[in-house]
Amino acid sequence: MHAPLKRRKTLIVLKGYPRLSETFIAQELLGLERAGFDLTLISMRKPTDKKRHPIHDEIKARVVYLPEYLHDEPLRVLRALVACWKKPNFKPLIKRFWADLRRDVSRNRFRRLGQALVLAHEWPDCAEWLHAHFIHTPASVTAYTSIMTGVPWTCSAHAKDIWTSPDWELTDKLESARWSVTCTRSGFEHMRQLTNRKDRVHLSYHGLDLARFGQFDTLRSRRDGSSRSDPVQILSVGRAVPKKGYDILLHALALLPANLNWRFTHIGGGDELAKLKPLADKLAIADKITWKGALAQQEVLEHYRSADLFALACRVAADGDRDGLPNVLVEASSQNLVCVSTNISGIPELLTGGENGFVVPPEDPRLLAVALEHAIRQPDLRHRLGQAAEARVRAHFDHNSSIRQLTRLFESEWQKA
Template structure:
């Protein structure tokens, strides 16, 4: 099978889909608007990267009409030479528009989040573009039910949910060289340090719990980089918990399972999120999780079974959930074990890849 992916080649989502599908023997060309800046595709013979060579984000406003015409011309040339069996665009606005305008069929379109939650609200034209792209697609995919529901506002077509799961062999409970003492109770998160991920509320919740239980060896681990790093470090100092907190900065993806395994419990109290991959990674490592009741997060956590769901922007209720888990090691172990079982049943990456290949094969019948 030959697959043409229209997607950001530097995105971890693209990397994971492309490398996994390539392992299944599919020949892949990835067309990316941005220049390649990662090495994840090195030595994978059946993946080729073609780029427009632009330095840009996925924000469609950075793409001029001229760049679209240039990109469309390049895609049509690739189709002519490569003769793909399937064209799959990841991100329903920018790459989706290129897929729709290419006129190729079968055309698969995956929605990612902001492309359906915010893009169509910008103007009537943006809404028209999204509807047009969805209309042209032979198959529409979403990583979560909440995102599929949002997408249904713009199309009458059926939307299949294709979870973005985790490799359970990579993300599993294991002994790691930790930054902490063995008896420490480590509360933390692995997220970009940006407003939408609500790291401030985790920090304030930790302050409440650590002040209440000053006798316990509670520690806070914040893994990730981002524009709020200095601001959050200052908040930690102001709250006088800097002696209990470690910021790691951005880490390579291969180290993510190591840091998950340093935690006693994982917290993700985002203000908005379409799907919680980091939460699934934590659960796969058998860590109990505390998440906010927004977007796709309540979908990946069964409240009271594989974790606790709390209101967003609420340090007090977040602190109460953290307290329950911090004080009861047996509860942490039970909820962590339930979480890994849930991942096995719903978010096992090998199952997700098989599902995607099945979708492609069905379209080719």
């Protein structure tokens, strides 16, 4: 009988921790801990959210914060530089750094090098493996640290990090990582095109912790927009950033017929709120909108259960930023709440228009308004599509399958050693 494979102490490099908008990462970290992984979290910046989800308190891993800006902790950075200067791997690291800098001259490159030197010098908890969440800046720190320490690394890529990174940089990282995973087929296919090591790129949906999003068995309302005293409740959850398309959604809401009674609730923070609220005033719909700000996961769940439909007008932003498969669509669908969204990135991997949701092209307020009106006026259709969406989530988006896949990938590498 074979002895169980020893799990290696693993450093998980994150851009920030904890973050309300990254419950999918917290969910994965907790899943890996429960699967027996020994983790230490390395955060490149300190938290900015005033709240935290209950899941963050369940994660036991120690958190180490790197200097967010090198000038904030100059002695810490200097000690790391002096300690690493004469080590044999310092020259290969600087060679890689200069190659990157020549192609992208920016202060950001120096920050990532400094953070990597600090991590390599301090080397928390005698770690034996490195894993980056996001293939842009966290992977830069991780790749540099791997060169300096000789410790192998792996990577989870998501959405913005893939589509806003230059191809040359993605290729370099995909070639040096032992393996990479990503959460949408479009991202998976793009990454595979950029590397000769195609067998090292894997598709892994985040899925949902269905224990936290149990079945909602209460009958949903039959609101159809005809009652002024009991309007249809439209919900959206997401940071107010360009890729979420909230300006498009507001324009669509303004196009709804005047005799249709609705209320819109937005949950989430984001810099664009300062523009969206005046836009709602300009469109004469501000009195129908409630801006809730960021909420904890349990509060968000209650809103899923009290709403009549969920809307998210995702788009490709001017800088190429886009969602992969927004976790909020999976969450809403798990509560048999019908979703109205767009056909970009990984969304069609969850939603099929007319089968389990409403899907329209991005950047089109008129078609979005048509879909919203159909969903508002037809409660029976909402219920049917919402139930079909829930069935798809519970059959194909259970996060336990992702944890099992990640476990196999890690163990396949550790068995080679």
